[in-house]
Amino acid sequence: xxxxxxxxxxxxxxxxxxxxxxxxxxxxxxxxxxxxxxxxxxxxxxxxxxxxxxxxxxxxxxxxxxxxxxxxxxxxxxxxxxxxxxxxxxxxxxxxxxxxxxxxxxxxxxxxxxxxxxxxxxxxxxxxxxxxxxxxxxxxxxxxxxxxxxxxxxxxxxxxxxxxxxxxxxxxxxxxxxxxxxxxxxxxxxxxxxxxxxxxxxxxxxxxxxxxxxxxxxxxxxxxxxxxxxxxxxxxxxxxxxxxxxxxxxxxxxxxxxxxxxxxxxxxxxxxxxxxxxxxxxxxxxxxxxxxxxxxxxxxxxxxxxxxxxxxxxxxxxxxxxxxxxxxxxxxxxxxxx
Amino acid sequence: xxxxxxxxxxxxxxxxxxxxxxxxxxxxxxxxxxxxxxxxxxxxxxxxxxxxxxxxxxxxxxxxxxxxxxxxxxxxxxxxxxxxxxxxxxxxxxxxxxxxxxxxxxxxxxxxxxxxxxxxxxxxxxxxxxxxxxxxxxxxxxxxxxxxxxxxxxxxxxxxxxxxxxxxxxxxxxxxxxxxxxxxxxxxxxxxxxxxxxxxxxxxxxxxxxxxxxxxxxxxxxxxxxxxxxxxxxxxxxxxxxxxxxxxxxxxxxxxxxxxxxxxxxxxxxxxxxxxxxxxxxxxxxxxxxxxxxxxxxxxxxxxxxxxxxxxxxxxxxxxxxxxx
Numbered sequence: 160x161x162x163x164x165x166x167x168x169x170x171x172x173x174x175x176x177x178x179x180x181x182x183x184x185x186x187x188x189x190x191x192x193x194x195x196x197x198x199x200x201x202x203x204x205x206x207x208x209x210x211x212x213x214x215x216x217x218x219x220x221x222x223x224x225x226x227x228x229x230x231x232x233x234x235x236x237x238x239x240x241x242x243x244x245x246x247x248x249x250x251x252x253x254x255x256x257x258x259x260x261x262x263x264x265x266x267x268x269x270x271x272x273x274x275x276x277x278x279x280x281x282x283x284x285x286x287x288x289x290x291x292x293x294x295x296x297x298x299x300x301x302x303x304x305x306x307x308x309x310x311x312x313x314x315x316x317x318x319x320x321x322x323x324x325x326x327x328x329x330x331x332x333x334x335x336x337x338x339x340x341x342x343x344x345x346x347x348x349x350x351x352x353x354x355x356x357x358x359x360x361x362x363x364x365x366x367x368x369x370x371x372x373x374x375x376x377x378x379x380x381x382x383x384x385x386x387x388x389x390x391x392x393x394x395x396x397x398x399x400x401x402x403x404x405x406x407x408x409x410x411x412x413x414x415x416x417x418x419x420x421x422x423x424x425x426x427x428x429x430x431x432x433x434x435x436x437x438x439x440x441x442x443x444x445x446x447x448x449x450x451x452x453x454x455x456x457x458x459x460x461x462x463x464x465x466x467x468x469x470x471x472x473x474x475x476x477x478x479x480x481x482x483x484x485x486x487x488x489x490x491x492x493x494x495x496x497x
Numbered sequence: 498x499x500x501x502x503x504x505x506x507x508x509x510x511x512x513x514x515x516x517x518x519x520x521x522x523x524x525x526x527x528x529x530x531x532x533x534x535x536x537x538x539x540x541x542x543x544x545x546x547x548x549x550x551x552x553x554x555x556x557x558x559x560x561x562x563x564x565x566x567x568x569x570x571x572x573x574x575x576x577x578x579x580x581x582x583x584x585x586x587x588x589x590x591x592x593x594x595x596x597x598x599x600x601x602x603x604x605x606x607x608x609x610x611x612x613x614x615x616x617x618x619x620x621x622x623x624x625x626x627x628x629x630x631x632x633x634x635x636x637x638x639x640x641x642x643x644x645x646x647x648x649x650x651x652x653x654x655x656x657x658x659x660x661x662x663x664x665x666x667x668x669x670x671x672x673x674x675x676x677x678x679x680x681x682x683x684x685x686x687x688x689x690x691x692x693x694x695x696x697x698x699x700x701x702x703x704x705x706x707x708x709x710x711x712x713x714x715x716x717x718x719x720x721x722x723x724x725x726x727x728x729x730x731x732x733x734x735x736x737x738x739x740x741x742x743x744x745x746x747x748x749x750x751x752x753x754x755x756x757x758x759x760x761x762x763x764x765x766x767x768x769x770x771x772x773x774x775x776x777x778x779x780x781x782x783x784x785x786x787x788x789x790x791x792x793x794x795x796x797x798x799x800x801x802x803x804x805x806x807x808x809x810x811x812x813x814x815x816x817x818x819x820x821x822x
Contacts (some may be wrong), residue, residue, distance in 0.1 A: 225629045274808075281625045282557045283769075286761040293758045294802045301798060407754070411637055417684045418630060470645070473637035480630045481620060 164339060164344040170426055175491040178451050180424060182433050186331060190324055197440070203327055206334040207392045207438040210446050212416045213341050214384035219414075220423030222377040223357030224281055226273065227410055228288035232382040234404035236389020238299065238306055239264070241399035245314040255315065258390045262383050270384035273375035297404040311400020320394060332389045337384055344380065345396045352382035353377055357423075409422045411469075412439075415476050421486025430487050435472075443468055505777045505816040509784065510586050510727060524669040525575055535675035537743060537783025538682025542737030545689065545774050546730015550817055552706040552770025554723045556618055558649040559629055561734060561760065562753025565637070568602035568649055569742035570647050573654045574747040575601045576743075583657040588769045591657030591737055596676070599739050604733020605730045609639075623815040638751050650786050652748040678740055685733065693772060706770055707821060710733045745802025766808050768815025 170176040177347045189202035214228050239261025240254055247253040276287040299306045344350055354361040356370045364370050393399045420431020443465040450463040481489055547561045575598040576583055577654045583594040617635045621627040656674050663670040693699035705712045705719050713719050742748045763782050767774025785804055790797040808816065
């Protein structure tokens with residue numbers, strides 16, 4: 160039963176299973192175990208980012224393509240639902256229409272970008288996506304009549320979602336289901352072909368798989384899931400703006416989460432995103448305390464300033480790419496074998 | 498020897514002339530053209546190293562923007578230190594201060610580039626995916642370190658006294674600093690072309706871009722050559738960064754990362770690995786940005802992307818495809 164639910168891709172490490180169960184339980188029971196507004200916000204953000212990072216892992220870890228446009232699709236989802244809800248009558252039909260339009264736009268865009276640039280090298284795709292995503296971010300901040308510019312859009316959600324508990328479980332449930340779908344996809348024959356493309360494109364092509372088509376499909380699917388994650392996040396925040404969705408910093412965060420959690424494992428997304436979101440919200444306080452206790456020592460207070468936490472994550476990121484290419488999950492699995 | 502391909506150059510000139518026809522006002526056109534040339538040449542300074550490194554070693558450095566940022570910050574610090582000669586009302590002293598700042602910026606970026614090549618890039622040769630990840634990681638760390646050293650706030654960067662303002666020729670206004678940028682850019686381009694086409698090192702670099710193994714088989718250590726090109730490219734990026742900082746008159750940490758987008762567009766347009774293509778691409782981007790910004794400000798945002806798409810539809814490998822064997 161559990162095997163079927165996880166598509167036969169079990170965690171394969173006792174510690175990892177325990178961690179995943181802890182995360183699942185923590186997120187499932189968050190409204191009851193951790194009362195208060197901030198912990199619930201953190202939990203909802205963790206859910207959304209698990210989904211977002213898992214969809215990115217499909218691209219980076221499984222297909223071996225680096226995209227810098229994932230936040231663009233995330234943003235399209237957020238803006239789609241925000242624009243629909245702020246212009247139409249507040250209701251579920253507006254949510255559905257906004258989400259559907261956003262997914263359609265994301266699919267079209269990712270298809271065009273994919274066909275255009277996935278034929279050539281990974282590097283080319285990375286550069287093109289970076290250019291397109293930054294263009295999109297500028298566009299969103301400039302078309303202020305339509306997107307609210309730098310201020311973003313604050314909007315009303317349907318009656319039912321105004322209860323935080325319901326909204327939380329909508330976010331949690333959708334993320335969980337879509338995560339399981341992603342797990343299903345990467346363990347399907349389609350997912351195996353993606354792995355083959357990643358490992359040896361030439362051989363996959365020789366076996367008769369059109370690698371461009373597989374890559375483009377993976378790109379589109381990843382983009383669609385990211386869009387839905389954007390929709391969820393916007394519904395939870397009841398706000399969409401450049402800083403919550405399109406910022407290049409978020410793209411960096413996603414990269415950090417995937418690599419630190421473990422590329423090409425799906426569970427890495429869960430671990431990476433959870434650790435990152437919790438660290439983002441709680442580690443900074445610890446750093447603040449440390450930085451203040453270091454007052455008087457030259458440079459150290461600056462290095463441990465709470466805003467400098469990205470520095471340390473960046474160092475961790477570089478080290479993990481060198482030494483732990485499969486991240487935390489890979490380490491845990493390897494530890495079991497030894 | 499292949500015959501030179503003049504079509505892209507002609508295209509650039511044609512765009513400039515077409516813009517004149519649309520504007521119908523020669524003085525505006527000249528102002529915009531000089532602004533476009535200055536911007537294009539500065540972009541060329543920053544981009545040339547990146548495209549050459551890619552051509553030679555198949556390494557794409559996503560942290561190239563860091564060299565730009567470091568150059569700009571070091572340049573700003575030196576300018577601040579040399580405030581007296583920079584504020585003096587003498588062209589010679591001003592240029593001296595500018596030269597010091599530019600040299601310091603290039604030197605700092607070169608040192609950083611050398612360190613980067615050894616520590617970050619050397620272990621990941623031939624692995625594109627890891628290169629992208631590692632260099633992005635390097636970008637994060639280096640940007641944060643810049644914040645630690647120089648603080649998170651906007652740093653103002655003042656142009657030296659005699660280089661402020663503009664010449665007025667009739668009703669044309671030509672900003673003085675833009676002329677400096679054009680001059681520096683042209684000098685660097687000519688020097689680079691001479692180095693690449695008239696010297697032994699240049700011959701080896703061009704040969705290395707076309708066929709690395711063959712050059713190695715002839716007994717040359719392409720690795721050393723590569724380190725030299727990487728360091729020189731970083732130095733040029735630092736120099737470009739310092740000038741770009743003066744061009745904008747203020748700096749933030751993200752100056753490099755912001756430029757990266759334009760730089761990528763330029764080297765894709767030019768053809769990955771081609772210096773001449775990078776030059777034409779940079780001029781094209783600089784000119785088109787300025788013309789469109791004046792003629793149709795609403796579409797200005799998308800012009801660079803649109804330009805890239807059009808050029809890739811015309812020549813999918815860029816303006817000057819680099820033949821690889």
